[in-house]
Amino acid sequence: xxxxxxxxxxxxxxxxxxxxxxxKAWTEKGCFETxxxxxxxxRPKYYVLEMxxxxxxxxxxxxxxxxxxxxxxxxxxxxxxFDVLHPMGWDAFGMPAENAAMERGxxxxxxxxxxxxxxxxxxxxxxxxxxxxxxxxxCDPEYxxxxxxxxxxxLDANLLTRKSATVNWDPVDMTVxxxxxxxxxxxxxxxxxxxxxELTQWFFRITDYAExxxxxxxxxxxxxxxxxxxxxxxxxxxxxxxMRFEIEANQLAPDWPELEVYTTRPDTLYGMGFAAVSPEHPxxxxxxxxxxxxxxxxxxxxxxxxxxxxxxxxxKKGFDTGLRVKHxxxxxxxxxxxxxxxxxxxxxxxxxGCAAHDQRDLDFARKYDLxxxxxxxxxxxxxxxFDVGDEAYVGPGSIINSDxxxxxxxxAAKNAVADRLSAAGMGxxxxxxxxxxxxxxxxRYWGAPIPVVHCDACGVVPEKKxxxxxxxxxxxxxxxxxxxLERHPTWKHVPCPACGKDATRExxxxxxxxxxxxxxxxxCSPRAETPTTRAEVDRWLPVDQYIGGIEHAILHLLxxxxxARAMAKTGHLSPDSVExxxxxxxxxxxxxxxxSRKVKTAEGIERDVFFTPDxxxxxxxxxMRDSDGQPVTVGPTIKMSKSKRNTIDPEAIIARYGADTAxxxxxxxxxxxRDVEWTESGAEGxxxxxxRVWRLVTEAADKIGASSGAATGTSDLxxxxxxxxxxxxxxxxxxxxxxxxxxxxxxxxxxxxxxGSDPAALREAVETLIILMAPMTPxxxxxxxxxxxxxxxxxxxxxxxxxxxxxxxxxxxxxVQVNGKKRAEIVVAADAPKDVVEKAALAExxxxxxxxxxxxKKVIVVPGRIVNVVL
RNA sequence: GCGGGCGUAGUCCAACGGUAGAGACAGAGGACUUAAAAUCCUUCCAGUGUGGGUUCGAAUCCCACCGCCCGCACCA
Numbered sequence: 001x002x003x004x005x006x007x008x009x010x011x012x013x014x015x016x017x018x019x020x021x022x023x024k025a026w027t028e029k030g031c032f033e034t035x036x037x038x039x040x041x042x043r044p045k046y047y048v049l050e051m052x053x054x055x056x057x058x059x060x061x062x063x064x065x066x067x068x069x070x071x072x073x074x075x076x077x078x079x080x081x082f083d084v085l086h087p088m089g090w091d092a093f094g095m096p097a098e099n100a101a102m103e104r105g106x107x108x109x110x111x112x113x114x115x116x117x118x119x120x121x122x123x124x125x126x127x128x129x130x131x132x133x134x135x136x137x138x139c140d141p142e143y144x145x146x147x148x149x150x151x152x153x154x155l156d157a158n159l160l161t162r163k164s165a166t167v168n169w170d171p172v173d174m175t176v177x178x179x180x181x182x183x184x185x186x187x188x189x190x191x192x193x194x195x196x197x198e199l200t201q202w203f204f205r206i207t208d209y210a211e212x213x214x215x216x217x218x219x220x221x222x223x224x225x226x227x228x229x230x231x232x233x234x235x236x237x238x239x240x241x242x243m244r245f246e247i248e249a250n251q252l253a254p255d256w257p258e259l260e261v262y263t264t265r266p267d268t269l270y271g272m273g274f275a276a277v278s279p280e281h282p283x284x285x286x287x288x289x290x291x292x293x294x295x296x297x298x299x300x301x302x303x304x305x306x307x308x309x310x311x312x313x314x315x316k317k318g319f320d321t322g323l324r325v326k327h328x329x330x331x332x333x334x335x336x337x338x339x340x341x342x343x344x345x346x347x348x349x350x351x352x353g354c355a356a357h358d359q360r361d362l363d364f365a366r367k368y369d370l371x372x373x374x375x376x377x378x379x380x381x382x383x384x385x386f387d388v389g390d391e392a393y394v395g396p397g398s399i400i401n402s403d404x405x406x407x408x409x410x411x412a413a414k415n416a417v418a419d420r421l422s423a424a425g426m427g428x429x430x431x432x433x434x435x436x437x438x439x440x441x442x443x444r445y446w447g448a449p450i451p452v453v454h455c456d457a458c459g460v461v462p463e464k465k466x467x468x469x470x471x472x473x474x475x476x477x478x479x480x481x482x483x484x485l486e487r488h489p490t491w492k493h494v495p496c497p498a499c500g501k502d503a504t505r506e507x508x509x510x511x512x513x514x515x516x517x518x519x520x521x522x523x524c525s526p527r528a529e530t531p532t533t534r535a536e537v538d539r540w541l542p543v544d545q546y547i548g549g550i551e552h553a554i555l556h557l558l559x560x561x562x563x564a565r566a567m568a569k570t571g572h573l574s575p576d577s578v579e580x581x582x583x584x585x586x587x588x589x590x591x592x593x594x595x596s597r598k599v600k601t602a603e604g605i606e607r608d609v610f611f612t613p614d615x616x617x618x619x620x621x622x623x624m625r626d627s628d629g630q631p632v633t634v635g636p637t638i639k640m641s642k643s644k645r646n647t648i649d650p651e652a653i654i655a656r657y658g659a660d661t662a663x664x665x666x667x668x669x670x671x672x673x674r675d676v677e678w679t680e681s682g683a684e685g686x687x688x689x690x691x692r693v694w695r696l697v698t699e700a701a702d703k704i705g706a707s708s709g710a711a712t713g714t715s716d717l718x719x720x721x722x723x724x725x726x727x728x729x730x731x732x733x734x735x736x737x738x739x740x741x742x743x744x745x746x747x748x749x750x751x752x753x754x755x756g757s758d759p760a761a762l763r764e765a766v767e768t769l770i771i772l773m774a775p776m777t778p779x780x781x782x783x784x785x786x787x788x789x790x791x792x793x794x795x796x797x798x799x800x801x802x803x804x805x806x807x808x809x810x811x812x813x814x815x816v817q818v819n820g821k822k823r824a825e826i827v828v829a830a831d832a833p834k835d836v837v838e839k840a841a842l843a844e845x846x847x848x849x850x851x852x853x854x855x856x857k858k859v860i861v862v863p864g865r866i867v868n869v870v871l
Numbered sequence: 872g873c874g875g876g877c878g879u880a881g882u883c884c885a886a887c888g889g890u891a892g893a894g895a896c897a898g899a900g901g902a903c904u905u906a907a908a909a910u911c912c913u914u915c916c917a918g919u920g921u922g923g924g925u926u927c928g929a930a931u932c933c934c935a936c937c938g939c940c941c942g943c944a945c946c947a
Contacts, residue, residue, distance in 0.1 A: 012909090226875055226942080233874075233943060240947080263947060276947095316945080346946045353947085359872090360945055434946055550941080669883050669895060675940090677883070681896055688909095689895085695910085727893095738884070742894035749894090752911095815890040820928045822890055860927055866889040870927045 013694035013780060015658025022782040022793075023127050031795050032074075032129045034085045036525060036536060046082035047540045048073045049520055051548030051556070052089045055115040055137070056096065059122045061590040061640055061666075061678060062549070064650045067128055068663040068776070069587060069672055069737065070547050074129045075775035076732050079799040085540050087523040088123065088130045090116050090137035093144075093447045094512045095173055101446075102478040108446040109474070112139055122651055126659045127778050129795070134526045138515035143522065144448035145469030146531040147514065151451055152462050153570040154204070161203050162460060166280060166344065167439060169197040174481050175443045176201060196280070196302060202450060202508070203437040206562045210235055210433040213561055222583030224673075227553045234554050236434025240264040241418050242348065243427030245275060245325035248333060252290050252323060256283055259325055259336065262347030262432060266421075267413035268354040270402035271375035273365050275325050275352050276318065276337040280344035287321050287338075294319055294338065301340045316341050316364040328426055329403065334371075339364060347432055359392040366390065375402050376410065438559065440511040445476060445484045447509030455496035455503035464497050470505070483507055516556055517563035520546075520580055521573060532572045541573065546581040553586070585735055588675040590666075592646040594635035595623060610645040613680075637677050648678050660777035661687040667737040667776055689745070690780050693769065696751055697784040700766045704759045704788070711764035714806060717757045720750040721765045722806035728772045729799070737776075744772055763788070768800050816841045817868040818850050826867070834861045841867040 026032065050070035053063055074086040090112075097108035104111070116137055123130075136143050154160045168177040172190035182194050206213075214235045217228045243266070244258040259275060277284050279301040288294045297319040318337040325334055334352075341360055342351060355365035356374040365372050376397040377383045383400045399405040405413045421427035441450065449470040451463035463470055473491045476484040485491060485507040496503035520543050524536040564580040567573040595611040616625050616632055623634050640647045653662045665686035670676035711718060724747040731740035751765050767788065774781035774794045785794040809830055814837065816824040824844040828837050838859050841847060847869055858870040 229875065230942060236946065238946075261947080265947075341945045341947095343946065351947045358947070360947075363945095432946085553942080671884080674877085674884095679883090679896075682883080685896055692910090738895095739893080742885070745894050813890085817889085817928070820926095825890075858927065860889090862889060862928095865887095866928085868889080868927050 011695060011698060013691055013783065015660060015690075015779065016655075018783045019125070019127060019654075019659055019779040022779045023124060025782070025793065026127075026129075026795060027132075029793070031793070032084075032086065032131050033133050034083065034131050041083075041539075043081060043083040045085065045539055046077040046545075047085045047543045048077065048545045049087070049523070049543045049547070051546070051552065052091050052516070052519060053119065054094065054096075055090045055092050055112055055119055057115040057118055059119055059650050061648055061650055063123070064126065064662055065590055065666040065672075065676065066547060066549070066587055067123065067126060068666045069585070069735075070545075071126075071128045071130075071663070071778075072667065072732060072737060072775040073545055073547075075778065075795070076799065078129065078795070079771070079774070079797065081798070084129075085523070086128075086130055087134040087526075088128070088132065089135055089519055089523065089526075090119075090139075091512065091516050091519075092116065092137040092139040093509075093515055095175075095444065095446070097446045098444065098478060105478075107474065107476070109139065112137070112446075122654075125651070125654050126663065129778070134523055136519075136522065136526050138448075138512075138519065139446070141469045141471055142527070143519075144515070146522065146528075147448050147510070147518070148451040148463070148468050148470060149465055150518065150531050150567065150570070150572065151510070152465060152468075153572070154566055155452075155462055157566070157570050159205050159208075159566045159569065161205055161437070162200060163203060164198060164200045165203070165439065166196050167199050167201060168194045169199075171195055173444075174483075176439060176441060199441075201439045201441040203439050204562065204566070206438045206559075207433060207435055209562055209565050210237070210435045211431075212565065213435075213558065216561075216579060220579060220581075220584075223581075224584065224586055227550070227557065227584060227586060230553045231558055234435065234558065238264050238432045238434075240347075240430060240432055241266040241414070241421065241427050242430045243328070243421050245328065245352065247336075248324045248326055250323060252321070253283060253286055256286065259283065259350055260348045261350045261352050262430070263352060265354065265357065265414070266417040266427075267399060267405065267408075267410050268357050268375050269327075269352070269417050270330070270399075270405065271354040271356050271373045272327060272332075272334060272352050273355045273361070273371040273373065274335050274337055274368075275350065276339040276342050276364070277351075278342040278344040278349040279338055279340060281338070281342070281349045283350070284321075284338045287323070291321055294321065297338060301338075316360065316367055318364060318368055320368070328421060328424070337364075337368070345436060346434065355392070356388045357392050357394055359394075362388065362390070362392040373401055375399055375405075438511075438562070440514055441508040442511055443483045443486070443507075444509050445472065445478075447512060448515065449485070450506045450508050450510060452506045453494055453497055453503045454506060455499060455501065457501060458496055458498040458503075461496055461498045461503070467497070485509070513555060513559050514563075517559045518567060520560070521564075521567065530572075532567070534572075534574070537572075537577065538574050541577040542580050542582045545583045545585065547585045547587060549589075550586040557581070557584070585672070587672050588670065589639045591637045591675050591677045592640050592648060592679075593637050593677075594644050594646045595625075595632045596635050597625075597632055610643075612645045613648060639675070640678070653683065657683060657687045658690075658779070660690055660780045664690065664741070664777050668741045669738055671738050672735055689748070690777060692752070693748060693773070694780065694784060696748065697766055697770065697787055700751070700762055701787050701789070704763045704766075709760045711758075711760040713758075713761070715757055715761050717750060717754050717761050717765050719806050719809075720747060721761075721768050722802045724772065725768060725800045725802040726807060729802070732775065740772075741776070744769065744776075747772070770794060771797055771800055812864050814841075814864070815866050816844055816847060817866060818847060819871055820868065823847060823850065830864060832863075834863065837861050837863070837867060841869060 048070055050066050074084050078084045092112050097112045100111045101108045168182050170177050170187035170190050170192055172192040173187060177187055186193055214237055217231055220228060240263050242262050244260045246258050247256050279298045284298060288298055318339040321336050321338060323336040325336055353361035355362045355372040357376055374386050374388055376393060377386045377400045378395055378397040396410060399408045399413045405416055418429050449472060451468060451470045453461045453463060455461050473488055476488060492505040492507055494503060494505055521532050521537050524540045525533040560580050564573055565578045568575045568578050595616045596608040598606050599609045600606050611625055611632055616623050622631050625632050650662060665683050724743050727743040728740045747769050770781050770784045771794060781794045811827050812830050813825055813827050815822045816826055823846040826840045828840055838861055856869045856871055860868040
């Protein structure tokens with residue numbers, strides 16, 4: 001940027017100089033520190049929280065957007081008289097720190113805390129209104145000590161269980177994953193296909209709360225419907241029947257007199273064609289020892305399991321075990337298969353197959369030539385001839401081919417079957433959930449150690465609370481895969497807390513999602529010697545506004561809801577705080593164009609090579625790579641990502657334009673829930689606007705001088721000012737930051753266009769502009785506020801109130817439609833009665849011409865809005 | 872396949888069922904300047920994805936279809 005002559009250089013707003021100055025001023029005055037204890041109990045509380053970052057080392061534009069939004073809320077609420085809690089911390093445990101340690105031969109803590117320092121500096125450069133005195137990282141022993149205390153309390157309250165289970169094993173990260181962390185059959189972090197393993201693990205009993213977590217979703221009206229739907233589906237409640245089939249006498253499985261299945265369609269019991277169990281079903285395992293080929297089949301299923309399945313569009317495969325079950329009513333005999341499409345995780349891991357009314361069962365039956373009997377007949381079909389082809393019929397209808405059920409509707413038939421089976425002691429109605437217990441054991445170092453000891457004599461013994469924290473040892477190595485805690489020479493050898501004999505520590509650590517499931521509560525009293533202090537959590541929780549990415553719609557948000565319930569049960573939270581987040585806002589992503597070229601590798605494979613925005617320039621002939629002057633392909637606008645190299649570094653933007661510009665641009669244009677595209681021209685436009693505001697303010701400061709009388713009258717400028725107050729206030733409250741920004745542009749334009757307003761009205765307009773902008777561009781606002789002669793800071797200024805008298809007009813311009821088409825405009829008094837408005841409309845030339853002397857069929861007058869004349 | 876969302880100027884986006892345009896970006900012209908930058912002024916551009924319906928009146932409500940995005944996905 002070329003510097004200009006001295007005069008205009010003086011006039012320019014220098015963000016690089018102003019921003020650190022005001023950040024220092026805020027910090028010195030403790031503007032954002034929220035007091036504990038009595039605090040500001042006279043003021044209503046407001047807790048605003050953005051999802052805390054993982055300390056990867058650098059902030060990205062997604063952070064800028066997220067924290068800019070939260071900051072607008074925090075600053076606006078503070079100006080509106082709320083006692084605001086707006087803290088920040090670090091979600092600091094997890095695999096990347098271990099990976100970094102492996103690569104660099106250093107310690108995860110070194111890497112993590114260095115990253116935290118770097119990111120704190122970057123976040124502070126954004127000028128966020130954060131109470132940094134409450135900062136903590138989840139890897140601080142002070143934090144995980146309290147998490148271990150929670151774990152022990154949960155254990156005591158039967159909220160935890162230790163059980164052997166088939167778990168998802170990530171072969172790359174060499175650790176267990178929760179169901180929620182398996183995406184398309186692959187580990188959420190490593191992307192490697194997940195394997196099944198049998199391990200003894202700690203589980204939080206989240207399924208005990210399945211019904212509560214589901215029902216309470218209806219009360220979360222401050223949450224996006226989308227997220228509630230996703231959680232509802234995840235919990236996956238279904239009503240059905242758990243029933244038992246008698247297994248016919250055989251040599252193969254003499255210990256198995258019956259097979260238990262779960263069904264939501266007991267009405268189709270007479271349509272049964274086969275029974276099937278999961279390859280992981282105990283019966284399958286028992287049979288595998290005796291039935292030739294079954295072991296191989298099960299092994300094949302296990303391997304295919306999850307990854308290829310998606311590609312191959314799930315071909316149904318089965319293995320006839322030779323076993324047969326008896327129909328409970330007809331006595332008919334049906335084969336039992338082991339089938340690859342039966343999930344062990346759901347229901348009982350076994351089904352009865354009704355081919356005619358379930359697509360999967362039909363595919364399977366056609367393949368193995370099994371019986372297909374339609375038992376539900378649609379209303380418009382002939383029961384005598386109704387049959388299915390290759391498409392199962394799943395719609396409503398009446399029951400056929402089903403003995404005592406014939407003629408019933410589906411619901412009645414379900415009940416009839418359930419009644420008869422339960423009377424015979426062969427089944428009962430059950431409610432089933434898709435939600436599984438939350439397995440939290442991880443075979444990793446960089447996590448909170450699970451505070452239990454294994455003793456040969458006493459079994460699993462909880463560590464004593466006074467011995468917390470169970471600290472991670474510092475002297476560990478990462479030169480080999482696996483868990484360093486396991487192979488540490490001394491760490492795990494401890495006396496049993498119960499009997500004092502030699503025993504072994506648990507070497508598993510907790511899933512990092514545990515860390516983030518209660519940090520919002522810890523912020524209320526971050527230095528307490530207990531996990532929470534009731535006075536503080538009772539004052540602050542629930543979080544009034546939580547802001548973060550949609551990617552946490554299930555995992556983090558569901559776990560946190562469970563944790564709040566568990567903490568309430570163990571006395572760490574009020575029973576009123578079981579919903580930790582009163583309102584949730586999920587912001588969109590930050591996107592950018594991509595720049596690439598097709599390049600052939602040595603093997604002759606064509607692939608894309610990407611370039612960063614810094615490496616290319618847009619010219620008249622298209623977009624070129626600077627280093628070689630050759631064109632690049634401008635690709636789709638997608639989420640900023642390292643792999644596509646379409647990232648913009650916030651630090652560079654702040655250095656170039658200032659934090660206010662970055663914040664302003666992030667809030668402009670796109671609605672916050674939608675994706676926003678970062679463009680160079682957009683950023684420049686934002687910077688230009690801030691310069692313009694600065695210029696208007698300094699010009700106005702000259703005009704206003706020292707005059708300080710209150711503005712009076714009803715000038716256009718005053719009306720515009722007060723309308724902006726109303727609109728911006730409403731827009732910010734409703735998370736319509738893009739509209740608030742547009743309103744501020746409107747007010748800015750009005751001030752720029754204003755010629756003759758009196759100094760008082762001009763002062764009012766300019767000061768309003770500054771205060772309305774302050775939540776978004778706080779540094780510029782302070783600088784401008786000072787330029788107008790204020791000694792106090794704008795953060796201390798109260799939010800303005802709109803004067804209702806200035807929001808209404810005396811007269812309004814109303815369009816006049818004839819048959820829905822606009823033909824004229826009339827100007828009438830705002831409170832003119834309908835008949836006056838009607839008369840004025842009908843007196844318009846254009847209307848009279850169309851009326852042609854006749855009288856209208858109807859005249860609709862919407863006061864203040866429109867007149868429609870119907871001929 | 873199921874569920875949710877979105878389609879409005881060249882672009883991003885506004886519009887209680889009531890004049891399609893608040894605002895921004897980009898473009899064009901002009902002013903200032905030796906020139907450029909910066910700044911200021913003026914200005915072009917769509918009738919709302921498509922087809923129906925409800926209504927005095929539809930971008931908005933309803934139905935169908937098309938396109939894009941996001942979840943979930945053998946859940947018995």
